[in-house]
Amino acid sequence: MIRFIIEKENVSVAFDAPTDLLYDRLAFVRVGDVPISGTDNVSIKLIPWADVKLAEAIAKRFSGDDTISEVNGLCEKVKHLRPSDEKAFIERLENDDIHGAAQMINVVEEMDLEAASEVKRYDYVEEDEEPTMEQRM
Numbered sequence: 001m002i003r004f005i006i007e008k009e010n011v012s013v014a015f016d017a018p019t020d021l022l023y024d025r026l027a028f029v030r031v032g033d034v035p036i037s038g039t040d041n042v043s044i045k046l047i048p049w050a051d052v053k054l055a056e057a058i059a060k061r062f063s064g065d066d067t068i069s070e071v072n073g074l075c076e077k078v079k080h081l082r083p084s085d086e087k088a089f090i091e092r093l094e095n096d097d098i099h100g101a102a103q104m105i106n107v108v109e110e111m112d113l114e115a116a117s118e119v120k121r122y123d124y125v126e127e128d129e130e131p132t133m134e135q136r137m
Helices: 022-028 053-059 068-078 083-095 101-110
Strands: 002-008 011-017 042-048
Touching (some): 002 053, 011 022, 042 053, 053 068, 053 083
């Protein structure tokens, strides 16, 4: 949903939030949970996915004090919202002038928005054998 590019000295890492491996990614560049505005030693770029309206809407509302883990947590909460919930959430952000990851997380929880479970996809493989009688039952 939102790509992070973190650079420290001559080491950099790029990853998309949300990720379950956040602290592994941060450890790669030897940083902790820093503000998204960066520090004297760490440069951070946030790039919302261009084809995801929700990503662009929330990225405009981050504050420099938001931490990488807060942004990752917000992305986790909203990554699989139904389109109607997404639209309602964006309208709420605009109407109430919400800023900061923590406030946006509070809005998600207050609106009782839940991410739909990710749809598992099963690809048809032509070489699959016909199921035996035991497998059919």
